[in-house]
Amino acid sequence: MRRVLYFLLAAIVVLVVAWFFAGLPGRITAQIGNITVEAAIPVVALGLLLAFVVLFFLFRLIGGLIRLPWHLDRWRSARQRRLGDVAVTRALLALAAGEKAGARREAHRARRMLSDTPLTLLLAAEAGRLAGRDDEAEAAFRRLSERDDAAFLGYRGLLRQAIARDDWAEAAVFARQAEAVQPGTDWLRQERVRLAIRAGNWAEATQLADGAVSRGALAAAASEAEPDKARALKLARQAWKDDPALAPAALAYAARLRADGRESRALAVIRHSWTLAPHPDLATFALAPFSDTLARVKAAQRLTEANPTHSESRLLLARTSLEAGLTGEARHQAEAARDAGVNQRRLWLLLADIEARDHGDTETGRAAQREALRRAATADPDPQWHCSVCHVSSPAWRAACPNCGSPGGLQWSADAPASSPVQAVLIHDPERGREVL
Ligand SMILES: [Zn+2]
Numbered sequence: 001m002r003r004v005l006y007f008l009l010a011a012i013v014v015l016v017v018a019w020f021f022a023g024l025p026g027r028i029t030a031q032i033g034n035i036t037v038e039a040a041i042p043v044v045a046l047g048l049l050l051a052f053v054v055l056f057f058l059f060r061l062i063g064g065l066i067r068l069p070w071h072l073d074r075w076r077s078a079r080q081r082r083l084g085d086v087a088v089t090r091a092l093l094a095l096a097a098g099e100k101a102g103a104r105r106e107a108h109r110a111r112r113m114l115s116d117t118p119l120t121l122l123l124a125a126e127a128g129r130l131a132g133r134d135d136e137a138e139a140a141f142r143r144l145s146e147r148d149d150a151a152f153l154g155y156r157g158l159l160r161q162a163i164a165r166d167d168w169a170e171a172a173v174f175a176r177q178a179e180a181v182q183p184g185t186d187w188l189r190q191e192r193v194r195l196a197i198r199a200g201n202w203a204e205a206t207q208l209a210d211g212a213v214s215r216g217a218l219a220a221a222a223s224e225a226e227p228d229k230a231r232a233l234k235l236a237r238q239a240w241k242d243d244p245a246l247a248p249a250a251l252a253y254a255a256r257l258r259a260d261g262r263e264s265r266a267l268a269v270i271r272h273s274w275t276l277a278p279h280p281d282l283a284t285f286a287l288a289p290f291s292d293t294l295a296r297v298k299a300a301q302r303l304t305e306a307n308p309t310h311s312e313s314r315l316l317l318a319r320t321s322l323e324a325g326l327t328g329e330a331r332h333q334a335e336a337a338r339d340a341g342v343n344q345r346r347l348w349l350l351l352a353d354i355e356a357r358d359h360g361d362t363e364t365g366r367a368a369q370r371e372a373l374r375r376a377a378t379a380d381p382d383p384q385w386h387c388s389v390c391h392v393s394s395p396a397w398r399a400a401c402p403n404c405g406s407p408g409g410l411q412w413s414a415d416a417p418a419s420s421p422v423q424a425v426l427i428h429d430p431e432r433g434r435e436v437l
Contacts, residue, residue: 021041021042021045021046022042024041024042024045025041026040026041027039027040027041028040028041028044080113080114081113081114083109083113084109084110084113084114084120085114087106087107087109087110087113087114088106088110088114088119088120088123090102090106091103091106091107091109091110091123091127092123094106094127095123095126095127095130098130100127100130100131100132101131103123103126103127103130103131104124104127104128104130104131104133104136106123106127107120107123107124107126107127107128108124110123110124111123111124116143118144118147118149118150118153121140121141121143121144121147121150121154122140122144122150122153122157124136124137124140125137125140125141125144125157128140129157129161134161134165137157137161138158138161140157141153141154141155141157141158141161142154142158144157145158145177151177151181151182152178152181152182152185155174155175155177155178155181156178156187156188158174159171159174159175159178159191162174163191163194163195168195168198168199171195172195172199175188175191175192175195179192186210189208189210192204192208193205193208193209193218193407194405194407196208197218197399197400197405197407198405200225202218202219202221202222202224202225202399203222203225203226203235205218205221205222205407206218206219206222206235206238209407214242214243214246214407214408215238215239215242215243215408216239216240216241216242216243216244216246216249216408217239217243217246217248217249217399217400217407217408217410218239218399218407218408219235219236219238219239219242219249220235220236220239220246220248220249220252220399221398221399221400222235222239223235223236223239223252223253223256224252229256229259232256233253233256233257233260235252236249236252236253236255236256237253237256239252239253240252240253240269240273244272244273244276245273245276245277246273246277247273247277247279247281247282247397247412248281248397249273250269250270250272250273250282251270251281251282251285253266253269254266254267254269254270254285255285257269263289266285267286267302267303270282270285270286270303271286271302271303271306274286274303274304274306274307274313275306275307277412278304278307278310278312278313278316279312279412280312280316282303283300283303283316286299286300286302286303287299287300287303287320293320293323293324293325294324296320296323296324297317297320297321297323297324297326299320300316300317300320301317303316304316304317309336309340311337311340311342314333314334314336314337314340314342315333315334315337315342315346315347315350317329317330317333318330318331318332318333318334318337318350318354319350321333322350322353322354322357325357327354327357327358330350330354330357331351331354331358334347334350334351334354335351338351343375343379343380344379344380344381344382344383344414345376345379345380345381345382346382347379348372348373348375348376348379349372349373349376351372351375352368352369352372352373352376355368355369355372356369380414381414382414383412383413383414384412384413385397385398385410385411385412386410386411386412386413387401387403387404387406387409387410387411388406388409388410388411389401389404389406389409390403390404390406390409392404394410397410397412398410
């Protein structure tokens with residue numbers, strides 16, 4: 001409607017102007033050399049109007065021809081950008097779907113259309129990684145690392161590649177370069193912790209570890225590896241302060257204190273940790289100075305006085321009482337643990353020993369032993385170290401899981417988690433000098 005009104009208005013204006021010029025009296029004469037031209041004013045006005053229109057369109061045409069190459073370039077760039085965007089989307093879809101050839105093809109097309117931008121370089125690198133073309137991926141990551149706006153992405157990719165091929169020295173170099181261009185990122189901190197652990201640099205791992213990682217475990221390992229006694233004691237104290245419920249941390253600190261002659265402080269540390277999380281190694285440490293069996297019973301009582309009804313306390317009291325010939329007390333403690341729900345192999349073996357000591361080589365004693373041993377064969381497994389990440393069992397504690405390398409991953413528990421995808425136990429291989437599955 002509005003356009004119709006504008007058209008009518010313009011038509012009225014043209015008619016009024018035409019009527020005005022048509023109504024003007026007189027003639028215009030022009031003489032150029034020997035030629036004289038004479039015309040009525042409306043004709044001259046119309047001629048001038050026509051000349052203006054012709055010149056206007058002529059100049060527009062010339063301008064268009066002059067700007068034609070620029071317009072062609074612009075059109076070509078827009079088309080390339082559009083096709084490049086399509087290739088980027090297709091490359092992302094192929095990467096998500098795991099289509100190796102498609103991802104590489106589309107990433108190369110995107111790079112050809114859009115040139116080397118952080119996005120196209122990253123796509124090319126990831127497509128190369130997916131296709132197993134590490135050389136292509138490395139070249140793209142190196143190009144990224146040379147850019148000021150995406151150097152971190154490049155170093156991150158190079159670091160991951162170095163870790164994948166177990167090149168720890170080069171990985172450490174890339175980690176430092178990544179830290180230099182983008183300091184303080186959580187991901188990089190965790191990677192540097194992993195690298196420090198792989199290199200056995202526990203002190204650096206302890207410094208870098210944050211709340212997500214058991215600093216107590218790392219500090220305990222750092223204390224064990226530290227040759228300087230004073231620094232080792234400091235690290236052991238830090239380990240115990242960070243995680244007093246971790247038996248190896250308490251043992252590391254207590255062992256340093258005992259070596260310094262601070263026995264009462266060492267036992268106080270062990271007692272505190274036993275109160276939080278009893279562990280047989282804590283009892284071994286606390287009872288080590290005593291050879292007399294009754295003295296060992298008293299030491300066990302002192303150790304367990306804060307939590308005497310804990311199953312670990314009852315088993316310790318039962319074992320030490322049996323060693324001292326106190327079979328009544330041993331039976332009481334073992335049966336109390338059993339009545340509390342403990343059904344572990346070590347409990348039934350202890351009960352078999354108690355029966356043997358109590359009844360000797362009699363029919364009653366042999367029957368009771370057979371029953372206890374039968375129960376031991378089908379009992380729950382004894383507690384041991386399990387990795388909370390990969391669920392593999394380990395015969396000895398390590399600051400990082402020997403199987404998956406998770407720092408602080410080993411937890412002392414009676415059984416592996418039910419959701420365990422791997423049911424395996426690490427055994428020590430003397431030829432390789434390490435644990436194997
Ligand atoms: Zn693990």
